[in-house]
Amino acid sequence: MQHVMSEPSELPHFRDMPVSAIPDVLRAGWRDFLRAPAFGLAFSGFYVLGGIVLWMVFSARGEEWWPIPFALGFPLLAPFAAIGLYEVSRRIEAGQPLIWRDVIACCISQKDRQIPSMAMLILMMFMFWVFVAHTVFALFMGLSAFTNVSSSPEILFSANGLAMLAIGTVIGGVFALTLFSFTVVGLPLLLEREIDIITAIITSVRAVTANPVSMAIWGGTIALSLFIGMIPMFLGLLVVLPVLGHASWHMYRRLTF
Secondary structure (H helix, E strand, O other), X not given: OOOOOOOOOOOOOEOOOOOOHHHHHHHHHHHHHHHOHHHHXXXXXXXXXXXXXXXXXXXXXXXXXXXXXXHHOHXXXXXXXXXXXXXXXXXXXXXXXXXXXXXXHHHHHHHHOOHHHHHHHHHHHHHHHHHHHHHHHHHHHHHHHHOOOOOOHHHHHOHHHHHHHHHHHXXXXXXXXXXXXXXXXXXXXXXXXXXXXXXXXXXXXXXHHHOHHHHHHHHHHHHHHHHHHOOOOOOOHHHHHHHHHHHHHHHHHHHEO
């Protein structure tokens, strides 16, 4: 696959995406994972290990509640793992051999293209989400912010605690929806074609707004699956993350032509 092109690529067209396509792309993602499980486990392993280390560090400091915003914001970071998984699915689709050297080389070659800009946008939104989440916690909990939530979980069920959870969920949903709209087509588009990040984002948002119901359900499926995968101790992500990554490539293929 040649990644450096002299001319910009043609923009894709969109298909109508029925909700019934979602189980199909999930099955396709599962098939790709079974076809090349080592790749999926390797790419997802970095996130699982990072989550475990983060939890252990804060637990040792008696601050078990600190990783909560990171965990809730995990869907914002999930696209980072997708590039290698997209390339694996693309190679399976094209009948090309799955060679570690070539897949890694594809990932490394992205440094000279537009994907680092998308990665920076994702990281900035994630860090801003963490800041907002802690601000909301402090505003609603006041002095309770100094209380260990793990040993005093009842504070979350107080009036302020419930209000904090409600407001935090709404704000987090806005962050996740925005980034989902930017990346669901934008990220695989940047991998496959020579296109700038702004055009990729606009194209992705257009694809989402053209299929609002199916894309809303697809985004909800991704978020719910990731949250379930984080139980227990992020270990479920070893399977959930690669399956969703492969499935996202197939969703991109179903959406565009």
